[in-house]
Amino acid sequence: MVSYDKRFSIAHFDRFHGEYASAFYTMMKNADASYIKSIHDIYFGKYFYYEYNGQQKRCGNPMGVEASDDQIDYLFKIQEELGIEISLTFNTVEVPHEVIYDHEIRKQFVEWIGGYYDRGLRSCTMSSAHILRTGELQNRCPDMRWKSTVNQIVADAQQFIDFAYLGYNTILLDRSLNRNIKELRRIREAQNYLNSKNPNKKVLTSLLVAESCIYNCPFKKEHDSVGEVIGTDYFKGIANLSCNGWRGSKNFAKLPRSGIDLVASDVSTFNKFAELTDIFKISGRLTTPIFSPDDVKYMKSVWFYDNDEKFTQVVSKVGETIYADNFDDIIKNNLLPIHSWIPGWIDTRYTKEDFKTTYKGYNGIWSTDKGKRLEKLLTSCRNQCWDCHECERTFGTEDIDSALQLRKVINVAKD
Numbered sequence: 001m002v003s004y005d006k007r008f009s010i011a012h013f014d015r016f017h018g019e020y021a022s023a024f025y026t027m028m029k030n031a032d033a034s035y036i037k038s039i040h041d042i043y044f045g046k047y048f049y050y051e052y053n054g055q056q057k058r059c060g061n062p063m064g065v066e067a068s069d070d071q072i073d074y075l076f077k078i079q080e081e082l083g084i085e086i087s088l089t090f091n092t093v094e095v096p097h098e099v100i101y102d103h104e105i106r107k108q109f110v111e112w113i114g115g116y117y118d119r120g121l122r123s124c125t126m127s128s129a130h131i132l133r134t135g136e137l138q139n140r141c142p143d144m145r146w147k148s149t150v151n152q153i154v155a156d157a158q159q160f161i162d163f164a165y166l167g168y169n170t171i172l173l174d175r176s177l178n179r180n181i182k183e184l185r186r187i188r189e190a191q192n193y194l195n196s197k198n199p200n201k202k203v204l205t206s207l208l209v210a211e212s213c214i215y216n217c218p219f220k221k222e223h224d225s226v227g228e229v230i231g232t233d234y235f236k237g238i239a240n241l242s243c244n245g246w247r248g249s250k251n252f253a254k255l256p257r258s259g260i261d262l263v264a265s266d267v268s269t270f271n272k273f274a275e276l277t278d279i280f281k282i283s284g285r286l287t288t289p290i291f292s293p294d295d296v297k298y299m300k301s302v303w304f305y306d307n308d309e310k311f312t313q314v315v316s317k318v319g320e321t322i323y324a325d326n327f328d329d330i331i332k333n334n335l336l337p338i339h340s341w342i343p344g345w346i347d348t349r350y351t352k353e354d355f356k357t358t359y360k361g362y363n364g365i366w367s368t369d370k371g372k373r374l375e376k377l378l379t380s381c382r383n384q385c386w387d388c389h390e391c392e393r394t395f396g397t398e399d400i401d402s403a404l405q406l407r408k409v410i411n412v413a414k415d
């Protein structure tokens with residue numbers, strides 16, 4: 001049986017600030033040991049703040065949110081008390097030129113990461129290939145595991161090899177590999193080849209399996225640039241020109257092609273991907289609190305079954321919320337669709353019975369013959385939707401060549 005111990009890279013809830021600062025820590029402390037054992041690491045964002053040419057500047061974070069200092073204290077407590085590695089995420093897509101080339105600023109930058117290293121940080125996402133290549137970070141933090149960012153788009157085996165020689169220890173694979181199992185297999189072969197040459201320094205792979213962006217979204221790069229400044233405000237205005245258009249379309253939003261996430265409904269498909277990648281990364285840093293700060297003590301981290309398949313946590317309901325402590329139970333019992341299980345929480349005052357009582361069997365699209373056929377196709381369709389349309393035909397919706405055909409008619413300035 002495929003092991004799911006330490007297999008999931010999960011997001012810290014970076015927006016749980018102020019009165020919620022201890023919430024993530026409390027949920028994790030309340031979690032069952034079987035939940036904890038499935039977690040590979042917890043990643044969190046933080047900006048690098050500095051002064052340049054008399055200006056206060058910051059960089060590091062295309063999502064535009066960062067963990068507070070209080071939250072980071074709690075993250076270190078999680079690492080010490082629960083033994084889960086925490087991982088600083090510096091994944092800006094545009095590293096400012098002065099951070100790379102100004103010797104003094106780069107020194108400050110390396111020392112900023114070094115400060116966390118001295119506290120015990122041993123995992124860090126580093127989007128600056130140039131800074132990593134200088135070797136200064138490695139000298140300052142010799143035992144750090146350097147992760148590439150998914151935004152560096154490692155989509156084939158040669159790129160994987162290049163990124164490993166660049167100095168990355170965990171290589172984030174492009175989302176497109178959720179639909180290209182053949183290339184994922186080639187990357188595994190490259191990884192085995194490389195690791196057999198360097199048995200003491202194993203390079204790992206991590207696949208982003210849940211994020212809900214379209215394949216190679218043409219807005220992605222700009223979104224990440226403006227997101228660094230406006231954060232989640234992006235979705236309140238300017239996203240009406242981009243993803244609010246297709247995410248708001250009822251018919252299109254339910255199709256697998258509306259987000260390049262892993263579709264592995266059945267355990268046999270899920271295991272196939274698990275055999276080819278070391279870590280499944282699940283997005284979630286923008287998660288918002290939906291409970292009162294006074295109730296934090298009742299919350300418990302669990303595997304949460306998202307009925308609507310939208311990757312969102314909802315309020316715990318008596319007798320309705322479906323959860324599991326142990327990911328192995330989800331696999332052993334083939335609790336379809338496997339891809340609908342996300343790291344979330346329950347309110348222990350209302351949700352007392354786990355999946356054994358509340359999971360009623362699944363008879364949705366992925367249990368039908370046409371759904372099973374699509375699941376198989378999606379493992380290797382390579383996202384050429386204009387020439388395929390199998391998603392629409394399976395779900396009984398109209399053919400669409402591009403998500404870009406779905407737009408909101410809006411006045412951005414007034415929105």
Ligand code: SF4
Pocket residue numbers: 179256257377378381382383384385386388389390391392
């Ligand atoms: S429409 Fe075809 S190419 Fe596009 S995601 Fe669906 S199966 Fe893949």
